[in-house]
Amino acid sequence: MLERPVISNHTSRNGSPLRPAFSSTASLFKPDSAGLGDDVHPIIHEGRVAVITGAASGIGRAAALELAKLKLKIAIADVDEARLLKVGKDVAAIVGDANVLVVPTDVSKLDQVVHLKEKVFELWGESQYLVACNVKTIFLISQCISNSPIMILIFVQVAVLMNNAGIGLTGTSWDGINNWKTIFDVNLFGILNVQQTFVPSMLHQENQGMIINTGSKQGITNPPGNAAYNASKAAVKSLTESLAHELREKPNSNVTAHLFIPGWTYTNLTGAFTHAEKPAGAWTAEETVLYMLDKVRAGDFYVLVPDNETRRELDELRIMWAAGDIAEGRPALSRWHKDYKALFEEYVRDGMAGVGAGSERSF
Template sequence: MSLSIPNSRAQSRTRSSRAFEAPITPLDGVHPVFHDGRVAVITGAACGIGQAAAVELAKLGLKIAIADVDEAGLAETAKLVSDIIGQSNLLVIPTDVSKKEQVENLRDKVYEAWAEVAVLVNNAGIGPIGKSWEGLDNWHKVFDVNVFGVLNVQQIFVSSMLPQENPSVIINTGSKQGITNPPGNAAYNASKAAVKSLTESLSHELRNLPYANVTAHLFVPGWTWSGLTGSKTGAERHPGTWTASETVLYMLDKVRRGQFYIICPDNETRTEVDQLRIMWAAGDVAEGRPALSRWHKDYKSLFEEYVKDGLESLD
């Protein structure tokens, strides 16, 4: 099947947003896991998306366990969450997700306190720059947290969540950089590509277990104002970004709808542009174009034409 640049409106229509939407079933507006009294565990909860996830889930009445290596930031999140649900419904557990024994401690403390996990937001991540042939130390740091940290949490929690009677969800935080692989930080891109792959495998394995009542979801934020994008520095927020809360609320809505791939837009990039970028990246492989042809001097204008034609087909 050709994935060449569309040269007509009819060809472009096949790449409309509906092609990327999961089937939507009738809903009462509430996913079975997002209920008062159930339990959410959030890693990377000291700031940004993790902090916003803790706050928004607390607003829904869930009990919240927050984990991070940044204890000062964790204390800030704890204050926000306890103001909503009270201290008795909050666990604060400093955790380095790259350390298996610390993740086991996190799981044990949550199950000792509340005997279940309904929502596991596997969100911890870092972004030191590692180039393809430089910065090996940063490669180890990034993979220890972004890949093995996610894998530690997944492997240690899933075996405990599977026997639970009530439905539960695992939400792994990926990145568009793990899908379209833009130049700039090869280590981060590769780590998030690994998260995409392992979450896809997790979803497949869970849905083929006859007794599983757990679903997996790949959460891919757009341009979000968070610790990784400068919110900790005191810089002025860029108007192209979404707030962390906006991103989390979008994600929760898509989880309610049962979607696996949750690709968040932002104030600069609309959903249809994300879809066209993803299809172009896949076309590099399918059509034998140069790697990352979107940024190749001989293909830049062709990519721009492709996006222009694709968006015009939707108007």
């Protein structure tokens, strides 16, 4: 039988949940002055490959441009071919045509994701010769080669796999079933399609890699109004947490996972597509991506992004309150319950006291 192939605990008053420990630097990030140097991350450096879905606009486009500035090779995918081609030209202006791959892709369709991987490997793959021989009985490599089958494996050193494709259709808990299916096909199964297509290869590559899945605060705090979208993003959170654990526990794994949770960002889903003026409270996609890369550099799994209206401390309070609904036996989504609204607002005022003005009004 051939051997394995060889390659030459306190609660605040009035029943409020446990308060998080605030970081003194949580809201001090200044995206306008956060230029990324060569030390952005040991994984991210010249010549490596980034694969980004949902790259035709917004956060995906911004990620492609920022990583191009760091001299990575950029593969971009999106269902919107016209806009994707335009982004491809913008990226090529930074890193050159040879370092850009544009592949129109519907991530909800597995065959198209497989096609995306094939194009990435075709353009930037490196050949390695794998000799299947019995290392217990072979003494000379020449003898091994002459008497054993040789397989040629194609590897791509994928540094960044960013699952950013997503849609924001609506659906309540009892209607809009077609929207539910479409949302989950893209927001959840799109990520699964990409992970199950790319991750097995990433596990065998020599260099480190990371997977960044774009989630949503709505998948954590679950505000009323769009049950379908919230549920899909809650599933992304659960999936990415499981992925991170599985990668961490896998022997010799060089791949990490990160859950990217944007704040209020001026994107196609929030107004940029219609050319509406950016609200003062929103961050641009570029600011959001710079913050994400800064936190990934620090090794954070949960990349919880603030904005000009909501500080990280307020996000933390909202998340802890949502968890407290379960731990303290309150009604579901008590933050929006008429009998708990005043209590929640008091909890936020107490939690934000001394942190600084600017967000207390936005409960």
